[in-house]
Amino acid sequence: MALMTSTLGRVNRRIVTLLAALIPILALGVVGSVVTVPFVALGPGPTFNTLGEVDGKQVVDVQGVPVKSTSGNLNMTTVSVRDRLNIFEAIGLWIDGQHGLVPRAEVYPPGQSRDDVDKSNQQQFKDSEDSAELAALNYLKLPTAVVLANVADDGPAKDVLRKGDELVTVDGKPIATTKDVVAAVSAAKPGTAVPVVLRRDGVEQTAEITLGARPDDSSKGYLGITPDEVNKGPLKVDFNLGDIGGPSAGLMFTLALIDKVTTGDLSNNKFVAGTGTIDPDGKVGPIGGIQYKMIAARDAGAVTFMVPAANCNEAAQRTPDGLRLVKVENLAGAVQSLEDLKAGKDVPSCG
Template sequence: MNRRIFTLLAALIPILTLGIVGSVVTVPFVALGPGPTFNTLGEFDGKQVVDVQGAELKSASGNLNMTTVSVRDQLNIFDAFRLWIDGEHGLVPRAEVYPPGQTRDDVDKSNQQQFKDSEDSAELAAFNYLKLPTAVQLANVSDDGPAKDVLRKGDELVTVDGKHIVTAKDVVAAVSSVKPGTTIGVVFRRDGVEQTAEITLAPRPDDSGKGYLGITPDEISKGPVKVAFNLGEIGGPSAGLMFTLAVIDKLTTGDLSGGKFIAGTGTIDPDGKVGPIGGIQYKMIAAREKGAETFLVPAANCNEAAQRTPAGLRLVKVENLTGAVQSLEDINAGKDVPSCG
């Protein structure tokens, strides 16, 4: 009898030890997987996800869903193994998501700022596409730059060296084309009052031989139309494209979605260029599980997306905003569209 008990204990001890270790010890990995998906034409917590004010809104039905990636941290051995084999998650070294030297709070704040920046870019991209008014405002004036005693943060630029300013790139082009030491005229608007000043350009700090004002221009929307985005606790820049499409859909006649369930992802800049994102495979899974039949994919993500496309999901290749809108209109008309296949 004692021998049987001893044999049983000898067998159980490794199992119990493994169970304790597997439940307690964490692994240096995080699990990436499908995250929440939100209809940018709908509501979240009682508010419009994309709230457009100051204009007559058009009806917008169907879905234009933005997608996200979930991140699970502090995994024990059993959690990691279970998520690894379920087919919907992937394990990556924790340092890829939370770099050494940065706290989780630091990373979360950075992601939230990227999300805020994506909202601003989405608004500007939509305004530029719809030919709504924008302006170039100074986000910063360097303390040691040539403009420090003339311009202030918040000033709106009208012309620089006689060139009309519409975008931040216009400022760079106007200043860079003039040699250092040259005095140029600047027309700006402060507190609604237009003013004129002359500033002598300094050499750029990078020794490129180009002129330098020491300002940071920032393009902003202007006029009666205002846009608010009401999704909290989301991070990263990848909602830009879908936010932009929602603004356009609410301000133009006809449904971009055609009443269907469209999802997608992609960064966007004020000029409408669509950029790549991470975690495309998990976003496609999330979209398909919620009922999406079409997914807008940044062109740079097409090869990766085509390798792991969920069954029943059509991939549409998108390079820019104009192309995205055209593809949605062509889908509604039954025409062929660029694909990732």
């Protein structure tokens, strides 16, 4: 009887010890799977061939001019964002080598909801489409026009110009871009009466406006207008990618548009991917998440990656095996590099 009691005692002590060891583990498991961390994970996102189709529509749909049959890939790249991670998810993504953790506030700033951030990203994407269209038009020397997006209520032009007016000349200087407006107005001194030729409702007319002084430089003339450069035809383009945000598709959209209107063979039937913002003058700007975009491109099969010059140092340090980096400062340089690659020539590189 004493032996049985002793054996039961030892078994009970083992059970208690086992439970004492399991309770912290179980608690850690519950905490790790329930509690979220104040970080988001950035990683490779989807990549889309701007020469191809999505959901039965051309990603870059060109109308109004002859369009060439294209070959190969000119892929835009994206970064994925994973939010509301628990501890185990965050650790797992950090360990996998393809993701990075950043403070959540860097992606979703305090005071802004996710919807606010998503709407801002979508507007940036729309702006990148507009800039891509204008950059391509300017490169191809196709017609653009400058219309007024706004006329300041307290500016010198308030009683003369209206929103929607097209500017033809300012002080005798032809207007084709927003920079033309700035140059023409800034060249005249405040107090100068300058002639402005405008087109309103299809009718051309002339007005005279006495310039004010620019708020940031009182030595230069000022009209108090917000000019906007627009496509004047005949080329029309629609970009058909939804649920994408940010401005970094600009360069690849522009290259696709140029390819479709010119040779149809910019990629030389190879898999080219890239990233970069673009402005109407063709300047290519830096983006975030370059390392994840390169991974996405290489995983998709890219052999060449177009890199904004300002991102080159970072890209060179994290280049996936088998991916050739091409340094890009502007649109003309990007097109020339693709032509040179096709011809077997050296091109600017990142490192």
